[in-house]
Amino acid sequence: MKIAYYPGCSLETTGIEFHLSTEYCAKKVDLELWEIPSWNCCGASSAHTLDHLLSLALPARNLAIAEKEGLDVAVPCAACYTHFKNVEAEVRQNEEVQQEVAQVIDMDYHATNNTKSILEVFVDQVGLNAIGAEVKKPLEGLKVACYYGCFLVRPPKLGHFDDRTEDPQSMDDLITALGGTPVEWPHKTECCGAGMVTLSPENGLPLSYELLRAAQLCGADCIAAACPMCQMNLDLRQEEIKKKYKADFNLPIYYFTELMALSFGASPKEIGLQKHFVESVSLVAEIGRKETA
Amino acid sequence: MQSIELTATHSAAKDWEEKMKADGVDISACYQCGKCTAGCPMAESMDYTTRQVVRLLQMGLVDEALRSNSIWFCLSCQTCSTRCPKDVDPAKMMEVLRWESQKQGVAAMPNVIIFHKAFLEAVKNNGRLFEVEMTMKNNLRSRDLFNNVDLGPKMMFKGKLQMLPPRIGDNGEVKKLFERVRERRGG
Numbered sequence: 326m327k328i329a330y331y332p333g334c335s336l337e338t339t340g341i342e343f344h345l346s347t348e349y350c351a352k353k354v355d356l357e358l359w360e361i362p363s364w365n366c367c368g369a370s371s372a373h374t375l376d377h378l379l380s381l382a383l384p385a386r387n388l389a390i391a392e393k394e395g396l397d398v399a400v401p402c403a404a405c406y407t408h409f410k411n412v413e414a415e416v417r418q419n420e421e422v423q424q425e426v427a428q429v430i431d432m433d434y435h436a437t438n439n440t441k442s443i444l445e446v447f448v449d450q451v452g453l454n455a456i457g458a459e460v461k462k463p464l465e466g467l468k469v470a471c472y473y474g475c476f477l478v479r480p481p482k483l484g485h486f487d488d489r490t491e492d493p494q495s496m497d498d499l500i501t502a503l504g505g506t507p508v509e510w511p512h513k514t515e516c517c518g519a520g521m522v523t524l525s526p527e528n529g530l531p532l533s534y535e536l537l538r539a540a541q542l543c544g545a546d547c548i549a550a551a552c553p554m555c556q557m558n559l560d561l562r563q564e565e566i567k568k569k570y571k572a573d574f575n576l577p578i579y580y581f582t583e584l585m586a587l588s589f590g591a592s593p594k595e596i597g598l599q600k601h602f603v604e605s606v607s608l609v610a611e612i613g614r615k616e617t618a
Numbered sequence: 619m620q621s622i623e624l625t626a627t628h629s630a631a632k633d634w635e636e637k638m639k640a641d642g643v644d645i646s647a648c649y650q651c652g653k654c655t656a657g658c659p660m661a662e663s664m665d666y667t668t669r670q671v672v673r674l675l676q677m678g679l680v681d682e683a684l685r686s687n688s689i690w691f692c693l694s695c696q697t698c699s700t701r702c703p704k705d706v707d708p709a710k711m712m713e714v715l716r717w718e719s720q721k722q723g724v725a726a727m728p729n730v731i732i733f734h735k736a737f738l739e740a741v742k743n744n745g746r747l748f749e750v751e752m753t754m755k756n757n758l759r760s761r762d763l764f765n766n767v768d769l770g771p772k773m774m775f776k777g778k779l780q781m782l783p784p785r786i787g788d789n790g791e792v793k794k795l796f797e798r799v800r801e802r803r804g805g
């Protein structure tokens with residue numbers, strides 16, 4: 326299976342582990358990721374805040390390059406994903422918007438292709454059977470709080486593959502297929518504080534704190550994230566949160582693709598686990614003792 | 619207590635009802651149930667809660683809404699719009715208010731705008747986000763030179779900070795895209 330791949334800016338820097346582990350897993354399940362040549366930044370929340378047309382045009386240029394190849398687009402970052410989905414919806418609904426966007430990007434674009442989150446591509450297109458068949462080191466005994474965040478499920482009118490908006494299950498099913506144990510917890514789709522954690526920690530940090538607290542109270546050993554912004558807030562800021570709230574969580578924040586890669590037999594190093602700020606290697610050092618293959 | 623000119627607020631309410639409708643936001647449908655505020659993760663930080671901002675618009679107190687910090691604390695998490703029983707789309711309302719607040723130069727949190735501008739400039743110049751350029755511009759302009767600089771060395775130590783600008787090989791396409799957007803704005 327071949328799909329266009331849009332890594333997005335974070336996956337070149339702060340979220341490089343997401344990129345490395347996604348590529349590792351894709352190879353194992355014969356998923357060909359065609360990285361969009363000369364892809365550009367989606368504009369993130371900045372374009373959204375400052376200029377509506379720009380917030381459509383920046384993602385559209387990437388989508389148009391993939392459309393020319395007749396390919397759907399896989400997007401790991403949940404924030405890029407929602408911006409892409411937004412453009413698709415607006416271009417499909419409104420012919421004027423479609424024409425204006427095409428003029429600004431100087432390319433034909435009709436939104437005939439679809440944006441898919443990388444979670445969707447693995448769970449829905451590759452499928453849990455094919456994934457289960459690749460598991461060499463099951464995540465036995467690992468209790469995982471699956472964290473979907475805002476944009477994989479909201480707003481529902483954008484049409485997401487996991488439409489159990491308030492209680493999504495797709496990542497939980499994936500963790501189960503990898504041999505792990507998803508925990509029940511109420512914060513699956515709560516916001517991590519996004520940019521506010523950096524812009525105004527006093528107001529943003531409490532959101533990340535609540536997430537960590539809920540995960541720990543519900544018995545999780547770690548959190549599985551699907552967005553580089555969420556992962557960074559929960560991982561990088563954990564030390565600050567520890568000081569501020571006198572709460573020593575010590576919870577590794579993995580990308581779900583890292584857990585998948587580990588269960589496929591990847592070494593922590595080759596997918597960049599040592600780059601986490603909360604030490605994340607020792608918790609998974611023991612997995613797969615009972616090797617299946 | 620401040621007095622309010624009722625005829626003026628009435629016509630402002632009508633104007634904004636129309637303006638919001640054009641972006642799919644139905645202000646008049648709101649029956650003030652408060653479900654939006656109940657699920658809003660930033661409610662405690664906001665001077666007017668999400669429900670109250672809708673009410674301000676219903677009453678034509680637009681200026682209050684445009685000057686509130688609420689619209690800048692809103693994280694676009696979409697919880698309100700997901701749960702609103704009347705499909706008002708308060709998250710979109712917040713977004714439209716941000717555009718207008720900035721246009722009128724009355725934003726309560728100018729630093730947020732400085733940050734977003736620095737971000738987009740870095741994207742315009744490089745095609746992708748170049749964090750070093752963005753952080754430097756942001757900190758200079760917001761006169762907060764040491765904002766988050768402690769994170770730089772941490773990132774670098776983990777090999778997560780790019781010191782050189784990205785080269786995307788787009789033949790200047792992204793810069794032209796920015797320019798075409800600006801031409802359309804007539805700016």
Ligand code: SF4
Nearest residue numbers: 648650651652654702
């Ligand atoms: S949830 Fe909807 S109807 Fe209820 S107060 Fe908020 S905007 Fe109004």
Ligand code: SF4
Nearest residue numbers: 658692693695696698
């Ligand atoms: S979108 Fe904004 S207003 Fe709505 S719940 Fe989220 S933070 Fe609150």
